[in-house]
Amino acid sequence: MSFIDDIRAAFSRRDNALSQLLLINVLAFVALLLVRVGLFLTTGGSITITPILEWIAVPSDPLRLLTRPWTLLTYSFAHLEFLHILFNLLNLYWFGSLVREYLGDRKLVSLYILGALAGAALYLLAFNLIPVFQGRPAILYGASASVTAIIVGAATLLPDYTFNIILLGPVRIKYIAAVVVLVSIAGIDGNNPGGEIAHLGGALLGFLFVKQLQRGRDLGRPVQAVGDWVGALLSGRPRLRVTHRGGSAAAPAASAARKGNLPKPEQEDIDAILDKISRSGYESLSKEEKQKLFKASQK
Template sequence: MNGLLDDFKGAFSKPNNGLIQIILINVIVFLVLILLRVILSISEVPEVYSTITNQLMIPPLIRNFIYKPWTVFTYFFTHEEIFHILFNMLFLYWFGKLVDEYLGNRRLINLYILGGLAGGIIYLLIYNLIPYYQVRSSFPGMIGASAAVYAVVVGAATLMPNYTFFLFLLGPVRIKYIAAFYVILSFAQSIGSNAGGNIAHLGGALLGFIFVKQLKKGTDLGQPLTNVAESIRKLFSRKPAMKVTYHRRDVNKASYNPNSYTPNQDEIDAILDKISRSGYESLTKEEKQKLFRASQKN
């Protein structure tokens, strides 16, 4: 048991490990809810479990949502069904790896969170503004990371539309077709029994598309989230003891900041040569990010 806890602690303390951390949070919440459901059912107080889950799911009606606004965040970290979380986390891992490699850890986290928020907001707007859905608002609410995952899936497909996955029985398929298939499927099912969930999928997908398109134009929609996260980190980080040191400034040595550094033409040419020799997959994570930053300047 201690070894398992150490593994969890290591995953959360490891820098630039946002994808695994998001998956772990979803899995931990899922396992805790399973344990609570079993314990409370045996204790013959299942209504307590319902009360707990109602505090995590986002309700369809705004008049109920205003009393628990935190659910616009908690719903996309909460699952109750094994296949629901399994497929969500598999898709998040496959497509999230691409976003992480090309855009970096922080932007992947921002894309997931913004996708979840967009899905929740679209869900609330549709259910409160369109009469067709208002008569279908009797259920307690929505949970699941699907909207956030759709943002990552569509974001990856917008970023690298011709990247290929090898699918069982189908062979090589470009990810833009995978993303398009699931978006069309969600749209077709937006009038079915899971209308709310599919509407949220579409909201997340739209956010993923806009996020990457704006990023290519030089606008990072996730920067406010980055600023908030950095402020929180500084608030809880230990302040080092004051120490005065003197360094000789070396004007010939430039520092490399992965968030602000702009690669020069020689570096880009070298990366393009490497792609022509060994393919895109041979690039390191840093080289992929340099190539993306160069594309933003063009």
């Protein structure tokens, strides 16, 4: 199977969101890298990649943004520096795996996209309303806001889950998320204030996303609806709506499920799951047990 076939196969699966997000970031990085090197070899550096980057990065000028609205999404897949994309992809893989396992692919994609939008929104507000940033044209690019949303979302969902970190040992992810937020705050007066502010927008979105989900409200529904529409458009298959005439014993349950009022697990089941965590750790739980634990947290 060729490289192109491998990429096509990765995007043909509906349960492969994390790999798809990672792959899109890598492909975009490689494309920008080739363009940058090509410009250097052909022009000797007299033409840089900046004009091209400005068409996919979020400008701080709202009037220019109106002519490039797609940048609110494309910026979250653009990287130029190797270390920038490396750390983003590592964190996306580690924390995204938790979100995907516990909440599913659609929630992971929603969190990534909403994190990007929230990061861009806070960046635009800051650079147009805070005096110290006004008159300083800037562009925003990179997946950091989306990744920060996923980090904080995972920490809000599973605060006591632990990662084994070299030289530090086991560390609960709520502390990792706290450090990420504090570092972003500390960096606002540094060389990349726009990026750090965008991180904070993503962090706030990640926290609110999970908290609202625990209350039965899915902030990602608009994202999922747009994704379904685009998927149906690309596949050329219209979405079908099935209407049932008459009543059904399953109808109330289906209606409750759509509203987020899923049946709560029994207390005995929760006690057994908590005992299993104390004996073997959270990683030993099955997917069904994790879902039961999450439903119980919605009480």
